[in-house]
Amino acid sequence: xxxxxxxxxxxxxxxxxxxxxxxxxxxxxxxxxxxxxxxxxxxxxxxxxxxxxxxxxxxxxxxxxxxxxxxxxxxxxxxxxxxxxxxxxxxxxxxxxxxxxxxxxxxxxxxxxxxxxxxxxxxxxxxxxxxxxxxxxxxxxxxxxxxxxxxxxxxxxxxxxxxxxxxxxxxxxxxxxxxxxxxxxxxxxxxxxxxxxxxxxxxxxxxxxxxxxxxxxxxxxxxxxxxxxxxxxxxxxxxxxxxxxxxxxxxxxxxxxxxxxxxxxxxxxxxxxxxxxxxxxxxxxxxxxxxxxxxxxxxxxxxxxxxxxxxxxxxxxxxxxxxxxxxxxxxxxxxxxxxxxxxxxxxxxxxxxxxxxxxxxxxxxxxxxxxxxxxxxxxxxxxxxxxxxxxxxxxxxxxxxxxxxxxxxxxxxxxxxxxxxxxxxxxxxxxxxxxxxxxxxxxxxxxxxxxxxxxxxxxxxxxxxxxxxxxxxxxxxxxxxxxxxxxxxxxxxxxxxxxxxxxxxxxxxxxxxxxxxxxxxxxxxxxxxxxxxxxxxxxxxxxxxxxxxxxxxxxxxxxxxxxxxxxxxxxxxxxxxxxxxxxxxxxxxxxxxxxxxxxxxxxxxxxxxxxxxxxxxxxxxxx
Numbered sequence: 001x002x003x004x005x006x007x008x009x010x011x012x013x014x015x016x017x018x019x020x021x022x023x024x025x026x027x028x029x030x031x032x033x034x035x036x037x038x039x040x041x042x043x044x045x046x047x048x049x050x051x052x053x054x055x056x057x058x059x060x061x062x063x064x065x066x067x068x069x070x071x072x073x074x075x076x077x078x079x080x081x082x083x084x085x086x087x088x089x090x091x092x093x094x095x096x097x098x099x100x101x102x103x104x105x106x107x108x109x110x111x112x113x114x115x116x117x118x119x120x121x122x123x124x125x126x127x128x129x130x131x132x133x134x135x136x137x138x139x140x141x142x143x144x145x146x147x148x149x150x151x152x153x154x155x156x157x158x159x160x161x162x163x164x165x166x167x168x169x170x171x172x173x174x175x176x177x178x179x180x181x182x183x184x185x186x187x188x189x190x191x192x193x194x195x196x197x198x199x200x201x202x203x204x205x206x207x208x209x210x211x212x213x214x215x216x217x218x219x220x221x222x223x224x225x226x227x228x229x230x231x232x233x234x235x236x237x238x239x240x241x242x243x244x245x246x247x248x249x250x251x252x253x254x255x256x257x258x259x260x261x262x263x264x265x266x267x268x269x270x271x272x273x274x275x276x277x278x279x280x281x282x283x284x285x286x287x288x289x290x291x292x293x294x295x296x297x298x299x300x301x302x303x304x305x306x307x308x309x310x311x312x313x314x315x316x317x318x319x320x321x322x323x324x325x326x327x328x329x330x331x332x333x334x335x336x337x338x339x340x341x342x343x344x345x346x347x348x349x350x351x352x353x354x355x356x357x358x359x360x361x362x363x364x365x366x367x368x369x370x371x372x373x374x375x376x377x378x379x380x381x382x383x384x385x386x387x388x389x390x391x392x393x394x395x396x397x398x399x400x401x402x403x404x405x406x407x408x409x410x411x412x413x414x415x416x417x418x419x420x421x422x423x424x425x426x427x428x429x430x431x432x433x434x435x436x437x438x439x440x441x442x443x444x445x446x447x448x449x450x451x452x453x454x455x456x457x458x459x460x461x462x463x464x465x466x467x468x469x470x471x472x473x474x475x476x477x478x479x480x481x482x483x484x485x486x487x488x489x490x491x492x493x494x495x496x497x498x499x500x501x502x503x504x505x506x507x508x509x510x511x512x513x514x515x516x517x518x519x520x521x522x523x524x525x526x527x528x529x530x531x532x533x534x535x536x537x538x539x540x541x542x543x544x545x546x547x548x549x550x551x552x553x554x555x556x557x558x559x560x561x562x563x564x565x566x567x568x569x570x571x572x573x574x575x576x577x578x579x580x581x582x583x584x585x586x587x588x589x590x591x592x593x594x595x596x597x598x599x600x601x602x603x604x605x606x607x608x609x610x611x612x613x614x615x616x617x618x619x620x621x622x623x
Contacts, residue, residue: 037099038062040092040264044073044084045099047118049164054118057099058184058205061087061114070112072134073168087114087168093215094262103207106262108215110175113182116168117205121187122159124198125169128181132156135169150195157195173211180209216261220328224259227326227334233308235286245339245395245429248319251293252311252338255286258304258328269329271300271307278314279322283307304328317343317462319393341429342391344399347457347468349440353384354474354512354542357448361420361441366514368538372434381424383439384514385471388426389457396429396436400460405438408454408467416451416473418443444475448509474542477505478515484567484580492589493553497527501567501580503544510544517546518571525563526586528554552586560587 037059038045045059061073065088073087091111096104107113115125125132131153137145145165148157158167171182185193185201193201226238229252236255246252254273258266273281274297281298282290290298290310298309313320319342326333353369355361367380387405389397399405399421407419419442428435440455452470459465480503487498503511511517520533527550539546552558567580 037095037097037103039097040095040262044087047073047084047116047166049118049120049166053099054120054164055123055186056204058103058115058117058182058207059084059099060092060095060103060105060207061089061116062092062095063088065090065092070114070170072114072136072170073116073166074136084116084166087116089114091173093212093217094264099205101203101206103205104210105207106210106212107173109173109177109211109213111173111211113171113173113207113209114168115171115182115184116166117184118164119158119167119186119204120164122157122192122201123167123187123204124155124157124185124193124195124201125167125171126155126183126185126198127171129154129174129178130180130182131172133170133172135167137165137167148195155195155198157193157198159192173209177211177213180211182207182209217264218260218267220266220331220333221259221261221263222333224261224263225257225333227254227256227336229253229336229338230255230308233284233287233289233310235306240336245341247398248313248317248341248343248391250340251289252340253289254309254311254324254326254334254336255307256304256309256326256333257286257306258333265305266303266328268301268303271302271304271326271328273298273309273324273326275311275322275324277320277322279320279324280312280314281324282310282312284310304333311338311340313340319391319395321393339395341395341397342393343459343462343464344389344397344457345392345466346390347455347466348386348388348390349455349468349471350386350388350437352471352473352542353514354476354510354544355384355442355444356512356514357444357475357477358446360443361418362443364441364514366538369514370434370439381422381439382441383422384442385440385473386437387421387440387455387468388437396426396431398427398429399425399438399457401425402438404457404460405440406456406458408456411451411453411470413451413453414445415447415449415475416442416453417445419453419455419473421455442473448474448476448505448507450474476509476512476544477507479503479511479517479539479544479569479572480506480575481577482517482567482569482572482580484565485582486565486584488584490585490587491552492587493558494589495552496530497550497552497584499524499548499550499565499567499582501546501548501569503539503546505544511539513539513542513544518569521566521568521570522548523566523568524550525565526554526558527552527565558586558588561585 040062041064044061044063070090071088073084091108094106135147135156137158146160184205185198186204188202191200226236228238229240231241231243233253236257260266275281280293282293283298283300284290286306286308293310293312320340323337325335365382367382370383372380391397402421402423402425405421422439425438450472453473454470455468457466482501482503484501491497505511522533530549562585564581564583573579
């Protein structure tokens with residue numbers, strides 16, 4: 001029998017009560033703690049008559065009901081431990097996992113809940129609407145129970161027993177759809193609930209019941225269903241993986257769990273998965289990689305309760321970006337796009353420094369050139385250039401080890417005798433991460449110069465070798481002299497000024513970019529440094545140049561005029577370099593014309609007029 005048919009049958013209102021002898025199957029109760037109630041069709045919860053459950057729980061019979069009538073739970077010595085096993089509700093469509101004061105359930109109009117609670121004191125069941133019937137409590141300790149109903153029967157009081165027992169009742173929902181509340185009150189220790197005032201006691205448990213005219217069970221609900229990408233095949237969580245792509249040869253997974261509008265497993269249906277770009281698919285039980293991924297469409301006849309879709313590359317080593325769509329009986333469950341990287345097909349080089357003559361790459365210690373900070377495990381790397389591997393689609397590929405990189409021997413020169421990559425290789429496929437590239441170094445020969453060199457990468461798994469485009473690696477000696485200049489001759493108060501300092505080595509070559517230029521002392525009148533000055537650590541580009549930024553003017557004001565600055569790299573000037581003294585003009589803005597300027601303009605104008613008169617006279621005399 002399908003679940004849809006079962007839901008229709010349990011929605012029928014019984015005309016006669018069925019007792020234990022009339023039921024063909026008695027499901028075993030489900031062991032249950034205070035905060036975990038079984039779902040509909042999962043068997044009834046065991047109401048333990050002690051501990052946290054006692055006087056603090058109310059359970060709903062969730063056994064499958066094939067008889068069509070509601071049955072109250074009965075606590076008798078004859079039934080013993082199975083006191084809850086015979087309880088049945090009718091028209092119950094959904095029940096949440098709670099058993100205390102925040103429960104929810106969904107019930108058909110005129111359906112009946114079979115409720116029971118482990119108690120050891122006076123209790124009252126009360127509802128905002130509907131009626132109670134068949135209230136009972138066991139006498140397993142020789143005690144007796146008194147039952148009293150309100151008129152109409154929206155409240156029932158059970159009292160006077162000697163020990164813990166099971167209080168049970170049937171509640172019939174109204175014939176009108178709506179939201180109703182059923183509550184259980186207990187003796188507070190000082191005040192007992194009554195028929196007239198059940199809330200005089202303290203609240204022990206409560207359930208909010210949504211009563212509906214028709215069931216939507218058996219229909220896919222995207223609210224309760226889960227579907228998410230994952231790097232493992234496992235139970236769906238509904239939260240996509242944060243991984244952007246996977247290494248070539250890996251599998252992506254889309255884990256999914258399908259539920260209906262009452263958070264119940266669906267009936268078996270047609271589950272179809274399709275993929276773009278030829279991706280290979282296979283559907284299997286959650287937690288298991290599909291053994292067959294041979295086509296871009298996968299079909300499963302099932303409930304989809306706990307499934308995993310495996311996604312593989314159609315061509316080994318080729319990059320794949322695919323969009324996968326999963327549907328149930330023609331309704332789309334989810335659409336996911338994933339990427340699997342291909343094998344490396346390109347070596348990209350960037351941010352090449354100028355090395356120090358006579359220094360081997362393995363001895364290079366400056367960690368500032370690549371400007372990594374401490375974002376990588378182990379801190380910044382003392383690299384001279386960035387090496388990034390990419391597949392044919394532009395995805396970043398991670399190398400297996402630094403040993404995969406070697407210098408193209410055809411590009412070896414006495415100027416650049418060696419290229420290599422540091423052992424701390426790339427670890428991230430995100431282009432915004434400093435971990436997306438490996439750090440390379442090169443060795444410099446004894447003289448300054450440059451060479452066009454190439455770096456090779458050999459895949460350790462496939463043996464395929466690719467080579468970078470040629471890039472220029474340069475070597476020079478340390479900064480020895482320098483010259484500074486401003487970007488403009490005249491500045492207005494409030495401008496930004498850029499000071500550019502060009503360093504040369506002792507042979508007049510642009511200095512290397514990996515050695516400090518030493519401490520800097522500045523005297524720049526009416527300018528305030530924005531960028532760091534003090535002790536200069538290294539040059540900012542491979543052409544032996546460093547720049548500094550200033551705002552024009554100070555907090556105490558500014559005097560217009562022409563000024564000479566003093567730029568002093570003290571360790572260089574101490575060794576013979578000359579201090580640089582670039583000049584600049586400052587103005588406060590507005591009209592800067594002086595009387596002298598006006599007089600000068602008048603004199604120039606008169607001279608011009610005189611020249612024109614003389615020219616005119618010559619023209620007249622010629623005639």
